[in-house]
Amino acid sequence: MKGVLKSFEAVIAILAVITVYLVLFGSGEKIPDIEVVTWRTRGFEALKAIDEKNKLATLALANDTSSIESELASLLPLGLDYDVVVCSQSCPSVGISSEKISSANYFVVGNTTNIDPKEVVVYIWRGT
Amino acid sequence: MKGQFFLISGLIIIVVLLLIKSSLNLAQIIENKKYLEMGLERKEFSNIRDELVETVELSYNKNETGNMEKYIVYVRQRLKPRTIDLNGLAVESSFKKVISGSNTGLNVTVFNFLGETIQSLNLTFSYDGSSQVFSNVADNSSVKKDFTFSTTSDVNYTLTVNYTTSTETRRYSVQIPVQIGKSKFIGFFNLRMNSLRGENRDEFSKVVETA
Numbered sequence: 001m002k003g004v005l006k007s008f009e010a011v012i013a014i015l016a017v018i019t020v021y022l023v024l025f026g027s028g029e030k031i032p033d034i035e036v037v038t039w040r041t042r043g044f045e046a047l048k049a050i051d052e053k054n055k056l057a058t059l060a061l062a063n064d065t066s067s068i069e070s071e072l073a074s075l076l077p078l079g080l081d082y083d084v085v086v087c088s089q090s091c092p093s094v095g096i097s098s099e100k101i102s103s104a105n106y107f108v109v110g111n112t113t114n115i116d117p118k119e120v121v122v123y124i125w126r127g128t
Numbered sequence: 129m130k131g132q133f134f135l136i137s138g139l140i141i142i143v144v145l146l147l148i149k150s151s152l153n154l155a156q157i158i159e160n161k162k163y164l165e166m167g168l169e170r171k172e173f174s175n176i177r178d179e180l181v182e183t184v185e186l187s188y189n190k191n192e193t194g195n196m197e198k199y200i201v202y203v204r205q206r207l208k209p210r211t212i213d214l215n216g217l218a219v220e221s222s223f224k225k226v227i228s229g230s231n232t233g234l235n236v237t238v239f240n241f242l243g244e245t246i247q248s249l250n251l252t253f254s255y256d257g258s259s260q261v262f263s264n265v266a267d268n269s270s271v272k273k274d275f276t277f278s279t280t281s282d283v284n285y286t287l288t289v290n291y292t293t294s295t296e297t298r299r300y301s302v303q304i305p306v307q308i309g310k311s312k313f314i315g316f317f318n319l320r321m322n323s324l325r326g327e328n329r330d331e332f333s334k335v336v337e338t339a
Contacts, residue, residue: 006134013138020142024149032161041168048175087206105172105210107203109179115186115195117179117202 036102039080039124043104046075047120057108060086060118072122081127087119098125166325173321173328176203176214180317181334188222188313188336196220196315197239201268204241212323215243219289219302219316222338228280228308236287238262239270246291253277254286282307289316302333311338 050056050071059067065084072082085092106120180199187195196218204214218239226232234253240246246265253259255277262271277285285304291297302316313336320329 009132010134013134017138017141017145020145024145032158034157034161034164037161037164037168041164041171044168044171044175048171089202089205105206107175107179107206109183109195109199110186112186112189115183115190115192115198117183117199119206 033100036100039102040104042076042080043082043102043122043124044106046072047104047106047122049075051106051108054111056106056120057111057118060108060120061110061114061116068120068122076124079127081125083123085121085123087121091119091121094123096123096125101125162325169321169323169325170328173319173330176321177319177330177332180319181332184313184315184334184336188338193220193237197270200239200241204268207321210323212321213243214241214319214321216241216317216319217289217291217298217300218318219287219300220313221287221302221304221315222313223277223304223306223311225311226279226306226308229278231276231278232306234275234277234285234287234304236273236275237270238265238289240265241268242293243267244293244295246293248290248292250288250290252288252290254288277306279306279308300331305335312336313338 047056050059050068055071056068059065059071063086065086068084068086069082072084076082081098083094083096085094101123102125103121103123106122108118108120110116110118180196183195183199187193200214200216200218207214218237218241220237220239221234223232223234236251238249238251240249244267247263249262249265249271251260251262251273253275255275258275260273265271283306285306287302287304289298289300289302298318300316300318302314304314305312315334315336316331317334318329318331320327
């Protein structure tokens, strides 16, 4: 009889915990992911910093994504991986497999020798 | 006692869950995220605006026309998949080197990218009150009008732009600063960027002395 009572109390405790958990966190309300917005902001600021050095437009016109990535190395936080694409009328596809990914977009119009608008996109995700 | 242990443990877990929930403050997190996203969109809008100004400077130093339309059309096309609309109106005026007492042409181009057709567009030049009315100016298209002036001294003229669409009627007065011996480009821009998070807008002029 005593054993049954103990089991009954244990079941009540478990049910109470589950009920409270479902009431508090089971409404389907997801906690918004601020991290990806922060990555986007950091990415945008990094591209802007390269543009302010008058380098981004020339590198984008030459589609020199490797040099843009080298410039980004010192501007983005450690632990993040990134990939740069330069878009003309359309964007080249990228093959990134990550659960969480963010992207920052920045427009450049060209330089004194060539006026040809481009969009520079940096994809950012957590490094492995 | 062992049974009570389960109940007490359950109670402790419930208290911990309540503490976690109250510290999360979901509404505040959502608000913070929205604030960050809107801040980033303001920066993106500034980027688009600044590059438009850059287009004006680069183009008129090289005497190239049409680059502003090209830039605006490109940006609109790139923003569309992100459900961001860039709309507005560009009034581009230019005149070649002004010679005292001689007729000089003022070339005016109005580029409609309001996202809708302009039903009626009226341009009036203050020099002699001459005007031109255009009807049904489609989105992503432009109209041109050449005015003429003659002056013996530096003077500020006004180009008045009136337009009506199905949703709005607007009037802009664009200052045309004429200087003897100078050729200039005067751009007036009304930019609006709309997304699910809100709207950014700006109206500004850019005057460039041309070669």
